[in-house]
Amino acid sequence: MQRILAGYCARHGLPLICDESSGQAGFIQLEDGTRRFFRGSHFDLNPLGAAEIADDKAYTLGFLKRDGYSVPDSLLIHAFDVLAGLRVQKPEIAEHMHSAEDALQFAENTGYPVFVKPNSGQEGEDVVRLDARANLERALTDLLMRHSSLLVQKAIPGSDLRILVLDGEVLLALHRQPVHVTGDGERSVEELAFSITGINFRDPRVEPELTRQGLGPASIPEEGQTVELLPNKNLSAGAIAHDVTDQISDDLKATAIAICKALGHRYAGIDLISETPEQTGGSYAVLEVNAAPGLNRYAAQGETELQQVIEVYERVFDALTGHNSQ
Template sequence: MKKETSTLNSPEAISICRSKQLTKEMLRAAGLPTPDGIVLRQDQFDEALAHVQAVGRPSVLKPLSQGRGEGVVCGIATEDDLRAAWETAGRAARRAPELLLEEQIEGIDIRVSVVGRRVVAVATRLPSHVVGDGRRSIAELVELKQRRRDQHAYLAKSPLTVERALLARAGRALHDVPVANEVVVLNGPSNVGTGGENVDVTGLVHADLLNLAVDASRAIPGLRNTGVDLMAQDLDTVDGAVILEANFCPDIRVHHHPAYGRPRDIAGAIVDEMLASAGAPARWPSRRRARHVRVVRRLARAARRRLSADRRLQE
């Protein structure tokens, strides 16, 4: 393991997944559905604007080689939208200067974790949002939710992000007071890194959607541990679903520490697959596997103690 990249993935698979465009080409070559889009250099703003105007529907702009939702801007429909998004995505595009401009697909954002050729867990991610109570302003609701978020083992590392331009397009401002139970979306991408929330939906997703994720992993040679991002119209059907990307180093904490729902042991599945690929049977009660489990548990306890100490200092 290196960070969250396991030896289950070949160097070739990692190189492909680093590029959103190359990943899309591999998926399309396998006959799998992906959003339409074009790759642009950062000096091709005019070409990007012409594309947005020709499409006539909202678009998404993202750095070609960046992950964790960084630099992704949704809901681009006008020249002003595109200029603001161009600046945001351009700042985040560190490894490669190109940007990917895609059609925006509406639906349910799903992360399917595939280990080997088996789906281990599924989560959906909600965009950063607050729910009105009829008394507090959006700014006050954001502050209250952030305090709760700070107590979560996983979400604490990613503060709520407010995209003021998105609020403005919806005719809202931070001082507005939403009515009771009104949902106010704060940020476009459904990504935990930008303030979203992860919800476990393992066991609730149609088998055809799961098979689509497995097919995506098969389309990229040497990719045996991946988080496949799908946009689905409903959890009960594959109709209209598209593959957004395949991640070679998926954040397994999405499943280990859901905001809502049951935790799933992705780390254990990865260790089992690594042992099986080395010739040892999965779930083999060996001393080696037991030692791995003890080490992981000690690291988890140390992390919890450090987190508790940091919180006491903050208080």
């Protein structure tokens, strides 16, 4: 992204000041002296409050549900030490908060599988899918030692989509496929996984995913057999995405645009699940909203994808600086 930004600023004669140590943060200085700051893929486009809400998955889904948008059944739970402290300091708040035990009951009521994810976090870190109570108990014990709050969600079947919206327009819609390998009848799952950029085969989530499919690291999948390695479909974890901007319905695009507006964002990535994304009026469920969607992994898939990412960022930079490249 930084190289694209540098080229953009050079063409428009705009000074670009970057942090010398990493180049990952800095600002663009406009003609009138105004500075537009950025850090990674975070730009001076969305209001701070709106961006903070998007960083909290439970708040995001709560506000969207209030507005009538479809979201998965979810439960926010907190670590024992968080609850213990609040019971002393703010018992009236603690009374309405949930624990790991509540998560187990939630899963029994909604049915398995369920996803568990940090309530704040990006790039799919520590997202797990659980199919049974014993597995959920172990996951909660582990994750609540490292995260103060977790979101437990009922799994929703369908296509995993990220829809990028800027100022009321869909710039790009991606269908994200799970991190997977395809068997050749000769190599083991572990050997096949070595070819995937960004995947850490020692990730503790890999073994449960293989077990769910009746496999292990040394298993040799049949030729053409698809083996999923991770429960999440984040590109940063090695997943692959395909452009479906022209395939999804105008209805679904309008929904993504409305969600972006409802949360006060000019620019965001709307993550949702839809069983029939090409059909008008099809069902969907919003998973989360990303106020700073990263595109580096998608750009690395090939020249076509890189050109799409450049076009997206050109539009974002236009909005940031007030220029018009079209």
